[in-house]
Amino acid sequence: MSGAPNQAPGLRYPSNKKTIYDRNLNRSKNAELSRAAFAYLFVEMISYAQKRAKNMVDLEKRLNDQGYPLGVRLLDLLLTRSANPLGAIRPTRILPLVQFIAQQLWRHLFGRAADSLERSDAVPGQFMLYDNEPLVNQYISLPRDMSGLNCAAFVAGIIEGVCDGAGFATEGVHAISVADQEGEEKAGLWPGKTVFLIKFKPEVLEREEILGRG
Amino acid sequence: MVVFALFIISKAGGLIYNREFHTGMSKLTSNDYLMLAGSFHGMHAITKQLCPAFPTPPTAANAAGLAPSPFSSRPSGIEVLESSHFRIQCFQTLTGTKFLLFTEPQQPNIDTMMRKIYELYADFVMKNPFYTVEMPIRCEKFDRGLDGFVKVRS
Numbered sequence: 001m002s003g004a005p006n007q008a009p010g011l012r013y014p015s016n017k018k019t020i021y022d023r024n025l026n027r028s029k030n031a032e033l034s035r036a037a038f039a040y041l042f043v044e045m046i047s048y049a050q051k052r053a054k055n056m057v058d059l060e061k062r063l064n065d066q067g068y069p070l071g072v073r074l075l076d077l078l079l080t081r082s083a084n085p086l087g088a089i090r091p092t093r094i095l096p097l098v099q100f101i102a103q104q105l106w107r108h109l110f111g112r113a114a115d116s117l118e119r120s121d122a123v124p125g126q127f128m129l130y131d132n133e134p135l136v137n138q139y140i141s142l143p144r145d146m147s148g149l150n151c152a153a154f155v156a157g158i159i160e161g162v163c164d165g166a167g168f169a170t171e172g173v174h175a176i177s178v179a180d181q182e183g184e185e186k187a188g189l190w191p192g193k194t195v196f197l198i199k200f201k202p203e204v205l206e207r208e209e210i211l212g213r214g
Numbered sequence: 215m216v217v218f219a220l221f222i223i224s225k226a227g228g229l230i231y232n233r234e235f236h237t238g239m240s241k242l243t244s245n246d247y248l249m250l251a252g253s254f255h256g257m258h259a260i261t262k263q264l265c266p267a268f269p270t271p272p273t274a275a276n277a278a279g280l281a282p283s284p285f286s287s288r289p290s291g292i293e294v295l296e297s298s299h300f301r302i303q304c305f306q307t308l309t310g311t312k313f314l315l316f317t318e319p320q321q322p323n324i325d326t327m328m329r330k331i332y333e334l335y336a337d338f339v340m341k342n343p344f345y346t347v348e349m350p351i352r353c354e355k356f357d358r359g360l361d362g363f364v365k366v367r368s
């Protein structure tokens with residue numbers, strides 16, 4: 001890299017002393033990103049995680065960890081950019097929270113709302129968010145020996161970050177391809193259909209019940 | 215619009231993808247395919263050196279041509295090989311990967327087809343994290359994309 005040979009290491013500031021923190025938050029509100037640029041970056045992220053992971057579960061965990069900080073920051077950013085920035089507060093009940101994720105978060109990230117949101121009957125405190133064709137998986141073809149992997153674990157990490165940031169601790173958010181788990185017929189027209197399983201901790205469910213009563 | 219087959223040859227001359235779209239063609243062994251690809255690669259390299267005419271400087275019209283070469287004032291290798299039964303069109307990318315398309319002799323719009331196939335390659339092969347460059351292509355989405363594109367046209 002070119003540059004003065006005696007340049008100090010560390011963050012370099014432009015000559016007008018403005019950093020990214022001085023920029024207006026709304027400046028990039030409607031900014032668009034090339035899908036190809038994200039795809040190439042995602043390829044590198046997956047390769048980076050794969051080199052350090054010992055098995056597929058570890059790989060999904062690393063992708064999840066990569067998305068987690070994004071979720072924490074996106075919660076605040078989306079609330080700031082909402083219609084009423086000073087009056088908007090983070091969701092305090094579970095249903096508004098998952099609706100926030102399915103609508104606002106998805107629209108911000110992918111330009112469309114999530115396809116459906118369900119509460120599980122069998123397992124209390126578990127919600128399922130369906131996406132027929134996750135954008136992050138668009139160019140990825142899984143090899144035969146890795147068919148259990150779903151790279152939307154990255155998006156699951158983002159969801160987990162949002163939930164934790166809003167004060168709803170989860171036991172984990174997992175991205176599962178419907179075709180793998182429930183068979184090809186369930187997936188139907190969408191071979192890449194993915195379900196995000198959000199499982200909240202028992203304390204959160206207790207608190208929800210108390211709030212519901214009071 | 216009948217497409218018979220598609221071959222993709224890597225920079226080193228090895229066959230990394232071959233796919234037949236038309237039934238009823240005589241069967242070749244996998245070894246035959248590898249030899250075909252290797253021979254074409256060699257022939258392409260030789261013909262690149264054989265050009266007798268002095269290379270013309272690139273004009274604006276030439277620059278928009280289908281087969282870009284890294285040095286547009288130098289000749290490229292074989293681009294089209296036509297016989298009475300079939301036609302091979304070779305598209306070489308800037309990185310040396312060759313796409314061979316086998317079609318019927320009077321196939322119109324080969325350029326657009328090549329471009330579309332190159333676009334599918336750039337999308338579903340290059341952006342696939344589980345694909346190592348220059349290795350045989352085993353990407354399901356690439357196959358499906360090709361199916362969708364070729365079968366609709368023919």
